[in-house]
Amino acid sequence: MTPMTTTAPVLSVKNLSTSFLVDGEWKSVVRNMSFDVAPGETVAIVGESGSGKSVTSLSLMRLLAPATSRIEGEVMLNGRNLLALPEKEMRAVRGNEVSMIFQEPMTSLNPIFTIGRQISEVLVRHKNMSKAQARAETVRLLEKVRIPNAASRFDEYPHQFSGGMRQRVMIAMALASRPKLLIADEPTTALDVTIQGQILDLIKVLQEEEGMSVLFITHDMGVVAEIADRTIVMFRGDEVETGPTEEIFHRGKHPYTRALLSAVPKLGSMQGHDWPTRFPVLDATTGEPAEPVEVTDTVVLSKRPVLEVKNLVTRFPIRSGLWSRQTGAVHAVENVSFDLFQGETLALVGESGCGKSTTGRSIMRLVEPTAGNVALDGYDVMRLDTIGLRQMRRSVQMIFQDPFSSLNPRMTVGTAICEPFIKHRLGTTKQAKEKTADLLEKVGLSADMARRYPHEFSGGQRQRIAIARALALDPKVIVADESVSALDVSIKAQVCNLLLDLQQSLNLAFLFISHDMAVVERVSHRVAVMYLGEIVEIGPRAAVFDNPQHPYTKKLMSAVPVPDPSRRGIRRAISNDELKSPVRAMGYEPPRREYREVSPGHVVQIG
Amino acid sequence: MTAINSTLPVPVKRQESRAWKKMKRNKSAIVGLIIVLFFAILAIAAPILPIADPIATSWGAIRKAPSAAHWLGTDDLGRDILSRMIWGAQASLMAGVVSVMIAVVIGVPFGLIAGYFGGWPDMIISRVTEALLAMPFLIMAIALAAFLGPSLTNAMIAIGVSATPAFVRLTRGQVLSVKTEDYVEGARSIGLNHIDIMTRYILPNVFAPIIVQATLTVATAIIAEASLSFLGLGQQAPAPSWGSMLNTAKNFLSQAPWMTMWPGIAIFLVVIGFNLLGDGLRDALDPREA
Numbered sequence: 009m010t011p012m013t014t015t016a017p018v019l020s021v022k023n024l025s026t027s028f029l030v031d032g033e034w035k036s037v038v039r040n041m042s043f044d045v046a047p048g049e050t051v052a053i054v055g056e057s058g059s060g061k062s063v064t065s066l067s068l069m070r071l072l073a074p075a076t077s078r079i080e081g082e083v084m085l086n087g088r089n090l091l092a093l094p095e096k097e098m099r100a101v102r103g104n105e106v107s108m109i110f111q112e113p114m115t116s117l118n119p120i121f122t123i124g125r126q127i128s129e130v131l132v133r134h135k136n137m138s139k140a141q142a143r144a145e146t147v148r149l150l151e152k153v154r155i156p157n158a159a160s161r162f163d164e165y166p167h168q169f170s171g172g173m174r175q176r177v178m179i180a181m182a183l184a185s186r187p188k189l190l191i192a193d194e195p196t197t198a199l200d201v202t203i204q205g206q207i208l209d210l211i212k213v214l215q216e217e218e219g220m221s222v223l224f225i226t227h228d229m230g231v232v233a234e235i236a237d238r239t240i241v242m243f244r245g246d247e248v249e250t251g252p253t254e255e256i257f258h259r260g261k262h263p264y265t266r267a268l269l270s271a272v273p274k275l276g277s278m279q280g281h282d283w284p285t286r287f288p289v290l291d292a293t294t295g296e297p298a299e300p301v302e303v304t305d306t307v308v309l310s311k312r313p314v315l316e317v318k319n320l321v322t323r324f325p326i327r328s329g330l331w332s333r334q335t336g337a338v339h340a341v342e343n344v345s346f347d348l349f350q351g352e353t354l355a356l357v358g359e360s361g362c363g364k365s366t367t368g369r370s371i372m373r374l375v376e377p378t379a380g381n382v383a384l385d386g387y388d389v390m391r392l393d394t395i396g397l398r399q400m401r402r403s404v405q406m407i408f409q410d411p412f413s414s415l416n417p418r419m420t421v422g423t424a425i426c427e428p429f430i431k432h433r434l435g436t437t438k439q440a441k442e443k444t445a446d447l448l449e450k451v452g453l454s455a456d457m458a459r460r461y462p463h464e465f466s467g468g469q470r471q472r473i474a475i476a477r478a479l480a481l482d483p484k485v486i487v488a489d490e491s492v493s494a495l496d497v498s499i500k501a502q503v504c505n506l507l508l509d510l511q512q513s514l515n516l517a518f519l520f521i522s523h524d525m526a527v528v529e530r531v532s533h534r535v536a537v538m539y540l541g542e543i544v545e546i547g548p549r550a551a552v553f554d555n556p557q558h559p560y561t562k563k564l565m566s567a568v569p570v571p572d573p574s575r576r577g578i579r580r581a582i583s584n585d586e587l588k589s590p591v592r593a594m595g596y597e598p599p600r601r602e603y604r605e606v607s608p609g610h611v612v613q614i615g
Numbered sequence: 616m617t618a619i620n621s622t623l624p625v626p627v628k629r630q631e632s633r634a635w636k637k638m639k640r641n642k643s644a645i646v647g648l649i650i651v652l653f654f655a656i657l658a659i660a661a662p663i664l665p666i667a668d669p670i671a672t673s674w675g676a677i678r679k680a681p682s683a684a685h686w687l688g689t690d691d692l693g694r695d696i697l698s699r700m701i702w703g704a705q706a707s708l709m710a711g712v713v714s715v716m717i718a719v720v721i722g723v724p725f726g727l728i729a730g731y732f733g734g735w736p737d738m739i740i741s742r743v744t745e746a747l748l749a750m751p752f753l754i755m756a757i758a759l760a761a762f763l764g765p766s767l768t769n770a771m772i773a774i775g776v777s778a779t780p781a782f783v784r785l786t787r788g789q790v791l792s793v794k795t796e797d798y799v800e801g802a803r804s805i806g807l808n809h810i811d812i813m814t815r816y817i818l819p820n821v822f823a824p825i826i827v828q829a830t831l832t833v834a835t836a837i838i839a840e841a842s843l844s845f846l847g848l849g850q851q852a853p854a855p856s857w858g859s860m861l862n863t864a865k866n867f868l869s870q871a872p873w874m875t876m877w878p879g880i881a882i883f884l885v886v887i888g889f890n891l892l893g894d895g896l897r898d899a900l901d902p903r904e905a
Contacts, residue, residue: 372804374800374803374804397806398806398807398808399806400806401804401805401806402806405804405805406800406801406804408797408800408801409797410797413796413797413798414797414798414801415798415801416798416802416815416816416819416820417798417820417901417902417903418819418820418901418902419815419816419819427805427807427815428805428806428807431805431806431807431811432806461902461903463902463903474801477801477805480805481805481806
């Protein structure tokens with residue numbers, strides 16, 4: 009942690025430009041990047057998708073396919089120009105002087121070798137150690153990345169480790185050769201928020217212990233604020249601004265930097281607001297802010313709730329053995345109850361495997377619940393037959409997470425949007441066309457886009473299309489399952505604003521399923537925190553966020569990276585808790601839970 | 616609004632025209648199409664073309680090399696090879712196309728059902744498919760053809776049924792991967808029934824590998840018909856098919872090489888033609904391919 013020392017930089021990049029060969033033409037994707045990384049310094053490259061941040065890191069390591077890419081400029085690592093090295097010498101640099109860790113810990117380890125063997129292989133190859141030495145060193149490294157019982161886990165395979173633990177293994181492997189520079193390409197993006205916090209802390213501590221430099225590539229401003237000494241902001245292949253992280257965050261000069269920062273949801277920014285509030289959207293060219301508008305009260309408490317869920321239980325049987333006998337069950341949803349009023353947004357938050365998505369799917373009976381009652385807009389959902397179920401689905405619609413897989417690639421956007429209308433025989437073909445045009449305009453697209461195919465749209469536009477389709481049946485309730493999680497920051501803000509606008513104009517009720525606490529705080533009226541299939545805390549948004557009661561809620565909130573570099577000094581104790589598994593043996597009886605009312609409507613589980 | 620009016624009611628039509636436009640730009644696909652059309656037209660036009668009788672034997676012209684009188688030469692019974700080639704195109708193309716159609720029409724729906732519903736329908740369909748796959752393709756075709764009785768129609772049915780299990784397996788596998796896509800669950804969540812989901816959401820997205828498999832199977836089927844003809848189970852002598860011509864010709868390989876050459880070249884061309892056409896179709900029908 010010694011920003012701006014006078015010593016020579018570990019890495020010095022000058023005029024790095026990368027182009028790809030696309031259909032016979034050279035297309036430039038990164039232009040004129042120049043930056044230094046000093047010893048012991050952490051530099052973050054931040055940008056949205058398509059900004060060229062990952063291409064930059066791959067260019068440094070010359071990991072792009074040589075036939076279809078061209079890298080120009082100069083990359084000096086300790087006085088040697090990496091771009092001029094022969095491939096053989098370059099191999100000795102990779103994984104030795106410079107190590108990389110990647111986003112997906114689930115696929116970056118070889119599943120058929122033990123983790124011990126994979127790490128010691130690096131040591132044997134790069135450090136000429138004997139097998140015994142390598143084994144001892146590997147155990148030391150695994151201990152260093154705080155893997156419990158490191159020696160006994162040496163001979164285990166990757167599938168026996170959780171996602172967070174695998175990322176620790178990846179880091180141990182990257183550290184094996186004592187690199188001078190660690191390139192971390194979105195290393196925490198695929199991880200849950202509490203695990204992300206652990207890994208970030210680990211990288212910080214290891215950096216101090218080992219004295220290495222870190223080049224950190226991310227899209228997450230919160231992560232940048234937590235870890236980086238200096239920050240480089242990239243936009244469509246150009247470096248738009250470089251400076252100390254504090255400067256960038258508080259006195260960013262480029263309009264894009266300011267637009268990006270203003271779109272980042274900040275936990276705690278909603279204090280003093282009664283209702284969900286639109287994101288301020290800054291113009292990326294002028295940097296002029298638009299005042300955030302508080303949405304008016306849309307909740308209709310006077311009528312019966314549009315959705316009432318009582319004691320919902322969903323379990324998935326686990327079968328094994330020759331006769332596929334049931335040996336246990338995943339208790340995905342365990343005794344969940346809540347109401348949702350017209351015009352209200354109830355957020356279900358929690359980490360992966362907590363059952364929040366299964367809850368949403370159970371309510372629509374996209375998965376069959378095991379027990380419980382669901383009353384939706386007058387339907388007794390659990391007792392509906394196939395025909396009734398189809399009718400019911402007019403009242404509740406779903407928006408999925410990944411806009412790239414939620415639209416049929418073989419169907420035009422127009423057909424996709426009017427399909428529900430036509431299949432439910434709500435009107436003539438002509439009316440369907442008018443409806444489609446109307447819906448497209450409602451979600452901020454133009455009517456003539458109807459004849460295009462999904463692949464012709466960007467991620468944000470596709471999500472708008474998915475929203476338009478969900479609205480085609482005039483539903484009362486929309487289950488938004490991580491609907492904005494896969495989107496870039498600025499797009500995320502726009503889509504959230506769209507949802508808020510639609511709620512206001514159409515009086516929709518949202519079941520907003522998300523792991524992102526900051527977005528949830530912004531858009532929801534009430535919040536339910538889920539842990540291992542149960543709601544551990546539920547209440548009005550302000551009550552839950554300002555006065556969290558359950559230990560898990562507190563842990564979840566403290567793990568969220570805060571996009572404010574001045575809070576960087578606040579260090580959490582390094583923990584290595586894992587998420588617990590909801591898998592139970594046959595005959596397991598879930599304990600009876602007691603609840604306590606903290607304030608009106610704010611209920612928390614005891615014990 | 617007018618743009619939408621013209622597109623929405625008949626989305627299929629629009630996709631066809633788009634596909635055709637893309638197809639036209641793909642040179643190899645057009646070459647394939649021309650080859651297939653050439654042989655198809657020859658086959659259809661055979662009765663009206665000014666050519667010799669394909670089954671008229673001539674003792675004076677046994678195994679004659681290509682000449683002005685017989686452009687492609689004559690066979691061991693003095694029949695004109697050009698004429699037999701053209702008439703034989705009928706039997707061979709039919710054997711190739713019809714049997715593959717049978718295989719697709721039976722195999723794809725079963726694969727779709729097995730993959731989509733899973734559970735016991737999948738159990739039954741998959742086990743039967745595996746049992747059928749355990750038998751070699753040609754042995755099964757011969758057994759079926761023998762059971763049905765010797766004729767070209769029965770040979771086509773036998774070949775088609777024998778080729779079916781491969782399509783069931785292929786389709787089922789593709790469906791399993793497409794089924795997990797969000798858009799399929801999305802289709803359920805808007806209240807579509809199973810038929811709509813299968814035909815509008817799953818089938819179009821699994822069709823690419825099926826088309827490729829189908830074009831490759833056309834070649835196999837033409838050869839299989841030849842084998843059946845050789846055993847007397849396919850096209851009945853003296854009516855010609857390329858396969859049966861090839862089979863007779865191999866006895867005279869050194870004395871009359873042209874007898875093998877022409878049917879061989881024709882089968883080769885048709886197979887290439889179908890493959891190019893199939894690849895082109897696969898790309899043209901995919902809206903994602905620019």
